[in-house]
Amino acid sequence: MLDRDQCLALDAEDPLREFRHEFVLPDGVIYLVGNSLGALPRRTAERVRRTVEDEWGRQLVGGWNHAGWYEQPLTTGDRIAPLIGAGPGQVVVGNTTSIAVYQAVAAALRLRPERRVIVSDLRNFPTDHYIVQGLAGLLGGYELRDLSEGSFEDAAVVLLSEVDYRTGARADVPAVTAAAHAAGALIVWDVCHSVGAMEVDVSAADFAVGCTYKYLNAGPGAPAFLYVNPRHHAAAENVLSGWHGHAEPFAFEADYRPAEGVRRFAVSTPHVLSFAALEAALDVWERVPMAQVRAKSMALGELFVELVGDRLELASPADPAARGSQISLRHPDGYPVMRALIDRGVHGDFRAPDVLRFGFAPLYIGYADVYDAATTLLEVLDKELWRDDKYATRLAVT
Amino acid sequence: MLDRDQCLALDAEDPLREFRHEFVLPDGVIYLVGNSLGALPRRTAERVRRTVEDEWGRQLVGGWNHAGWYEQPLTTGDRIAPLIGAGPGQVVVGNTTSIAVYQAVAAALRLRPERRVIVSDLRNFPTDHYIVQGLAGLLGGYELRDLSEGSFEDAAVVLLSEVDYRTGARADVPAVTAAAHAAGALIVWDVCHSVGAMEVDVSAADFAVGCTYKYLNAGPGAPAFLYVNPRHHAAAENVLSGWHGHAEPFAFEADYRPAEGVRRFAVSTPHVLSFAALEAALDVWERVPMAQVRAKSMALGELFVELVGDRLELASPADPAARGSQISLRHPDGYPVMRALIDRGVHGDFRAPDVLRFGFAPLYIGYADVYDAATTLLEVLDKELWRDDKYATRLAVT
Numbered sequence: 001m002l003d004r005d006q007c008l009a010l011d012a013e014d015p016l017r018e019f020r021h022e023f024v025l026p027d028g029v030i031y032l033v034g035n036s037l038g039a040l041p042r043r044t045a046e047r048v049r050r051t052v053e054d055e056w057g058r059q060l061v062g063g064w065n066h067a068g069w070y071e072q073p074l075t076t077g078d079r080i081a082p083l084i085g086a087g088p089g090q091v092v093v094g095n096t097t098s099i100a101v102y103q104a105v106a107a108a109l110r111l112r113p114e115r116r117v118i119v120s121d122l123r124n125f126p127t128d129h130y131i132v133q134g135l136a137g138l139l140g141g142y143e144l145r146d147l148s149e150g151s152f153e154d155a156a157v158v159l160l161s162e163v164d165y166r167t168g169a170r171a172d173v174p175a176v177t178a179a180a181h182a183a184g185a186l187i188v189w190d191v192c193h194s195v196g197a198m199e200v201d202v203s204a205a206d207f208a209v210g211c212t213y214k215y216l217n218a219g220p221g222a223p224a225f226l227y228v229n230p231r232h233h234a235a236a237e238n239v240l241s242g243w244h245g246h247a248e249p250f251a252f253e254a255d256y257r258p259a260e261g262v263r264r265f266a267v268s269t270p271h272v273l274s275f276a277a278l279e280a281a282l283d284v285w286e287r288v289p290m291a292q293v294r295a296k297s298m299a300l301g302e303l304f305v306e307l308v309g310d311r312l313e314l315a316s317p318a319d320p321a322a323r324g325s326q327i328s329l330r331h332p333d334g335y336p337v338m339r340a341l342i343d344r345g346v347h348g349d350f351r352a353p354d355v356l357r358f359g360f361a362p363l364y365i366g367y368a369d370v371y372d373a374a375t376t377l378l379e380v381l382d383k384e385l386w387r388d389d390k391y392a393t394r395l396a397v398t
Numbered sequence: 399m400l401d402r403d404q405c406l407a408l409d410a411e412d413p414l415r416e417f418r419h420e421f422v423l424p425d426g427v428i429y430l431v432g433n434s435l436g437a438l439p440r441r442t443a444e445r446v447r448r449t450v451e452d453e454w455g456r457q458l459v460g461g462w463n464h465a466g467w468y469e470q471p472l473t474t475g476d477r478i479a480p481l482i483g484a485g486p487g488q489v490v491v492g493n494t495t496s497i498a499v500y501q502a503v504a505a506a507l508r509l510r511p512e513r514r515v516i517v518s519d520l521r522n523f524p525t526d527h528y529i530v531q532g533l534a535g536l537l538g539g540y541e542l543r544d545l546s547e548g549s550f551e552d553a554a555v556v557l558l559s560e561v562d563y564r565t566g567a568r569a570d571v572p573a574v575t576a577a578a579h580a581a582g583a584l585i586v587w588d589v590c591h592s593v594g595a596m597e598v599d600v601s602a603a604d605f606a607v608g609c610t611y612k613y614l615n616a617g618p619g620a621p622a623f624l625y626v627n628p629r630h631h632a633a634a635e636n637v638l639s640g641w642h643g644h645a646e647p648f649a650f651e652a653d654y655r656p657a658e659g660v661r662r663f664a665v666s667t668p669h670v671l672s673f674a675a676l677e678a679a680l681d682v683w684e685r686v687p688m689a690q691v692r693a694k695s696m697a698l699g700e701l702f703v704e705l706v707g708d709r710l711e712l713a714s715p716a717d718p719a720a721r722g723s724q725i726s727l728r729h730p731d732g733y734p735v736m737r738a739l740i741d742r743g744v745h746g747d748f749r750a751p752d753v754l755r756f757g758f759a760p761l762y763i764g765y766a767d768v769y770d771a772a773t774t775l776l777e778v779l780d781k782e783l784w785r786d787d788k789y790a791t792r793l794a795v796t
């Protein structure tokens with residue numbers, strides 16, 4: 001078992017150590033919620049200020065041409081592409097993950113009109129189910145089948161997450177993709193909990209969706225992305241057929257006519273201020289060696305698991321290779337335990353009914369942080385500090 | 399005909415004159431595109447900085463609770479409500495107008511399952527058609543009928559714009575709403591081109607949608623809003639059934655269960671940085687007497703029409719009461735004419751095939767601005783300044 005000095009030594013020789021200075025983090029906080037909302041990159045404030053004051057303020061509506069706003073869904077898509085194993089012209093950015101799921105699943109159903117089964121996974125983040133339920137309810141005649149039933153037979157589309165939001169369990173993307181295709185189904189991967197934490201490769205998938213506000217650090221409510229495999233660019237339909245996906249949006253034609261390529265999956269006016277923060281975040285990622293991120297992520301997780309020992313049940317897989325970049329632990333009073341921990345500067349989060357989540361964002365979390373977090377957790381448990389009444393009150397967002 | 403000194407005198411006695419100081423406008427520019435992208439309110443930069451640095455940077459994921467991010471779709475909705483004749487708990491903010499149109503029309507179709515006709519208007523902004531075409535194509539079996547055919551018979555839903563984006567013509571909202579209802583149809587009003595320019599009242603409608611980046615000045619790609627009449631709150635379904643519309647999003651239940659009230663039309667994570675700019679914009683609107691805005695808007699438009707005289711064909715209605723807050727003029731070479739005008743500091747825009755648009759945002763445009771804009775336009779025409787080759791090249795966004 002490593003002691004704190006050994007952890008500090010690991011931090012000193014960490015090849016990613018300089019990235020810590022790229023982020024603003026409050027004093028006295030060990031922030032282990034980068035799997036939910038990434039930390040603020042130091043360069044973001046100036047980039048957003050520039051968009052507000054120099055672009056909007058001075059160029060006004062001309063910003064659509066001169067500041068590149070109109071092209072942002074594609075230019076940022078091309079910058080996200082290398083993070084998910086995709087190429088240029090294959091990723092469009094905008095809206096939210098829920099909306100991207102809707103677009104991807106609806107497009108897949110249109111590509112497999114003879115099939116009537118949608119496979120999802122109860123372990124997906126719930127909005128993925130909810131969106132599929134809404135779409136299936138609108139269309140009628142579809143069977144929703146859970147992955148636990150074990151079969152892709154007759155499936156039109158399979159919607160799965162690369163990393164389980166609750167446990168951090170990582171799916172075998174190549175194997176499951178191949179199995180879906182062998183059954184004649186299309187597959188949509190949700191990479192919200194893997195992108196920016198490991199080398200992601202969705203290039204064999206039909207569609208992929210993800211958010212940019214977790215490990216990518218693009219800020220609260222940052223735009224989502226949608227990958228469409230080039231083999232579907234000609235035939236796939238965007239059922240949210242807004243004007244920015246039109247072949248000539250500024251011709252103001254009466255009828256929708258889809259743009260070529262992934263642009264047809266753009267919907268409408270991009271949220272430009274949120275894109276500014278995304279651009280700043282991507283500036284950081286262009287210099288990040290993802291293999292080092294994954295190696296450090298696994299090392300940080302293992303260190304945390306070892307330090308906590310058998311004091312709490314591990315909800316995550318025991319094998320680091322089978323996990324994302326989070327460690328989930330179970331405790332029947334998980335909510336007040338997490339509140340007590342946050343009160344002591346260690347920020348994780350809670351997922352009902354009993355999961356404590358600790359996300360390790362390797363760009364700004366170090367070995368000594370993990371040591372201190374585990375030590376504080378053990379103290380909260382050993383001294384039963386979580387039993388204080390003030391930790392029982394539920395906040396709106398947990 | 400007023401001369402420039404008389405215009406300056408009108409500006410000096412304008413009851414809205416102090417609002418001009420609330421906006422940042424570049425020197426040497428007369429900005430008549432507030433009907434497309436509103437100008438930057440002076441307070442916005444600091445409000446956005448606060449969200450980036452103080453909220454995201456310091457509160458991190460805690461901002462969802464402590465900075466009010468989670469509630470923003472409803473808190474900003476309650477602040478927009480008075481601008482459209484709605485009450486608290488009737489408006490939800492987020493996403494884009496195109497997506498709000500999709501939600502509203504889909505919900506209306508579900509409320510009128512026995513009907514198979516959707517009435518739209520070729521004069522609507524094209525994305526409204528495109529979205530309806532995509533939805534009808536997905537569902538199958540619907541007839542799309544243009545308003546010009548003159549009948550609401552058998553219509554499930556009627557989708558119309560209060561103000562025509564191209565000509566500025568204003569619809570008779572109470573009369574058309576009553577006619578739609580008399581035919582048993584539901585009605586969705588798009589108020590993108592009227593909200594913030596006049597007293598809007600959608601309270602008799604079933605749904606209304608609008609954007610906040612035009613007269614409301616919330617910035618490029620600012621979130622859209624969706625009004626749902628309370629009589630539909632119990633039965634209306636959000637087909638984009640994302641987790642933020644769930645009754646208990648943080649219970650992470652397997653099945654979608656809609657929230658009470660308009661919250662069920664929330665979809666997913668709000669674009670928080672864009673909401674910050676919206677909040678700053680709404681701070682201004684709380685002090686604005688809308689009747690004065692409308693009176694000044696009509697006076698500015700009339701002044702412009704009088705000054706231009708019969709030099710160009712008026713595409714807008716001649717009666718100021720039948721217009722929104724823009725004047726549209728036709729010219730066969732409208733594109734280079736507008737480019738030449740912009741080159742001389744008068745910013746309007748062009749809409750294919752031949753329309754020059756001039757928007758008058760009464761909070762920051764004055765009578766002398768209108769005088770100078772009209773004078774410059776006449777000079778561009780009289781001296782044929784627009785024939786310079788440099789004005790022929792098309793920009794991506796026109």
